[in-house]
Amino acid sequence: MGRAVVQLTFFGLLLALAASQPNKNDWDIYSFHINSTVTGQYATTIITSCVANRMEESKDIQFHVQIPKNAFISKFRMFIDDQVYDGVVKTKEQAQQQYTEAVSRGESAGIVSSVRRTMEEFKTSVTVAAHKTVTFELTYEELLKRTRGKYKLLIHARPMQPVKDFKVDVYVYEKAGISFIDVKGGLSTKALANAITKTHADNKAWVYFYPTVDQQKTCDSCGEEGMNGDLVIVYDVNRDTGLGDIKTSDDYFVHHFAPSNLPRIPKNIVFIIDQSGSMHGRKMEQTRIALINILNDLVEDDFFGVITFDSQIFHWKRELVQATNLNLEGAIEFAKNIRERGATNINEAVLEGAHMLNEHLREGSASILILLTGGNPTAGVTNLEVIQSNVRRAIAGKFPLYCVGFGFDVKFEFLEKMSLENNGMARRIYEDSDGDLQLKDFYEEVATPLLTDVTMIYMGGTNLTQTNFSQYYNGSEIVVAGEIMDNDTETFSPQVVAISNSRKMTFSNTNTSVEPSAETVTEGVLQRVSAYLTFKQLLKQE
Secondary structure, rough: OOOEEEEEOOOOOOOOOOOOOOOOOOOEEEEEEEEEEEEEOOEEEEEEEEEEEEEOEEEEEEEEEEOOOOOOOEEEEEEEEEEEEEEEEEOHHHHHHHHHHHHHHOOOOOOEEEEOOOOOEEEEEEHHHHHHHEEEEEEEEEEOEOOOOEEEEEEEEEEOOOOEEEEEOOOOOOOOOEEEEEEOOOOHHHHHHHHHHEEEEEOEEEEEEOHHHHHHHHOOOOOOOOOEEEEEEOOOOOOOEEEEOEEEEEEEEEEEEOOOOOOOOOOEEEEEEEEEHHHHHHHHHHHHHHHHHHHHOOOOEEEEEEEEEOOOEOOOOOOOOOOHHHHHHHHHHHHHHOOOOOOHHHHHHHHHHHHHHHHOOOOEEEEEEEEEEOOOOOOOOOOOHHHHHOOOOOOOEEEEEOEEEEEEOOHHHHHHHHOOOOOOOOOOOOOOOOOOHHHHHHHHHOOOEEEEEEOOOOOEOOOOOOOOOEEEEOOOEEEEEEEEEHHHHOOOEEEEEEEEEOOEEEEOOOOOOOOOOOHHOOOOOOHHHHHHEEEEEEEOOO
């Protein structure tokens, strides 16, 4: 069998393609398979689509799928006339020009673009001779992130026409044991319920999704062009209250740390709410609803503050107050009356929020700063780099900053940088009907701190990924990977040191050594997890 190379461009920005919808009489997808294997929360998914050109002339045949935003494409191949064409992944900087040039020459090229909240889109097409077939094979990989006590494997099914041989096969293996597994998403509705088979036994689980052609036309997310919806595999693993799960294989280790039976730490939290003109309409309404719900979730040992801003700063109170019923009622009334107006002074607002927290640092508590904005700096200091520098200096590593950007007008990259520089993260809220729920869900990820100043220590380890974390939240997870010096697991000694309610805690395996787990880990997976985490950290540093 011959082998060739086709240029596959990997471009991270949205680029419109002038491609019409396929005519189902032109070509036929006779097989569409999605096979996903999850081992140690690391998922490898292969999408295979076999397509035949039924026409008497050559035709452009499309391959168009969606993959999770946190995933990366590790392989793309096409099989035509016993010839294998291997894709070459290009960097974002190279992609746009090469993609345009390839298309203008009539060559096959693929492109990745952002399309939805949680998904990105991969498109390519190839010219296939009359009565010939092409098989597309795309492989993508991702480390599943634990949020709110569960992992989610998201699979999007959109073959673009009903397919007689359509299959989704998911296999999950977790050494620690699977505590529960469920199937959700738009393709798990009543009309497709009998197309789903779920099996769970100790540390293994299988999910099969085999809808008939008729089912692919009649479900809620279906039509004459087949299915267009998500299948979400939700699960968690059994875990102890100590050091967590450590896998070792081929000189590598991966440590999953997620203790749960710990007391919650009281919060000091300041909400900084943009009320400038960029928040007009639904954005402001949804923000008010979300803020009221969030305030109702605070408990009495929490302290909080609320700031709104446009070109000026407005305080509900100038200092943090305890989350008593009386104070919460007053803050909720304040939230109900927030109205959009004026310009956007992000610099002064964030500095004031940081000042309020710095004036109220309590021993045994966790401080959190949350900025929500729908616009860009237009008042006060407007230079983005100067704002970032001012915020870094004001926070000085003492607490995380979480930035929430509402809609597509906001400079999200600026918010993301500012969050990452201050031990936090950023989230974009989409202007859909559930914007208030998106805000509430984001808050719940950081609503219950359990540990602060978390330090992961690995005697006998080297080439480690990130090992210091400002806070650990209930329902989340810390993952560290690296190499074991000389592959000597007997002298490899992991330990976690953290603060819980003013008390120093040490998590360690005091009586046992770390055992090799090669027989339970797919070859090369731990090395790939280490590379994945390292790559993600390099992107953050960028």
